[in-house]
């Protein structure tokens with residue numbers, strides 16, 4: 001059978017987020033140095049590396065929670081290097097926080113409805129009565145169906161299993177209709193079955209957006225991610241698909257003696 005043509009066409013995944021020469025110093029300590037990244041629509045990109053490699057700092061730089069010391073960041077073709085975090089979130093670069101981002105005493109449905117009325121993903125308008133959110137119910141139900149939580153929509157979020165809380169948290173992030181979704185250790189603390197469920201959801205939500213994730217579970221990275229960037233001491237050690245990165249001697253050495261799998 002003929003191999004697919006390698007020429008660029010309309011199907012070629014486009015770069016939606018890119019960084020060039022990203023650097024961040026903390027009082028003379030260089031936490032991130034000369035990092036280049038290209039994140040593509042429809043792809044899942046993993047940022048991995050030993051503890052202290054600079055992964056969280058890169059996330060904070062991309063989302064503009066931290067200002068880079070040097071380098072540039074482009075989102076959807078626009079330079080966002082000096083843009084405030086709220087504006088970047090409104091443009092579609094959204095970071096999924098941990099479980100603490102959900103409201104345990106609200107129902108699953110109300111968690112998503114509240115997320116749908118957030119103007120920029122960073123603030124919740126608590127003064128609005130929940131009844132004012134009724135018009136958001138159809139969209140909230142659609143999102144819950146997309147992540148397989150429709151059957152528990154009237155449960156209190158706090159009563160969900162750990163894995164399903166993570167899924168709800170992803171659904172509240174999807175409410176912001178991100179073009180680029182940043183996931184910070186989505187499998188942290190999860191049992192085996194939950195990892196499978198959350199992997200399936202991440203794969204399906206990546207169909208129509210770009211996903212960048214920090215993940216320590218290398219089995220998940222191997223299974224889920226199209227492209228991997230390995231950081232060590234703030235710099236890119238290697239980049240490529242899982243097969244090439246996992247065969248890289250420098251990567252193997254970097255992981256030796258760490259707690260990673």
Ligand SMILES: Nc1ncnc2c1ncn2[C@@H]1O[C@H](COP(=O)(O)OP(=O)(O)OP(=O)(O)O)[C@@H](O)[C@H]1O
Pocket residue numbers: 026029031049050051052053054055056057058
């Ligand atoms: N606000 C800060 N002030 C000073 N140093 C910092 C600050 N934030 C991070 N660092 C340092 O920068 C380096 C990179 O930290 P970062 O948290 O980005 O690594 P990481 O790869 O996310 O690590 P982990 O896997 O442990 O979460 C570490 O040495 C850390 O101590």
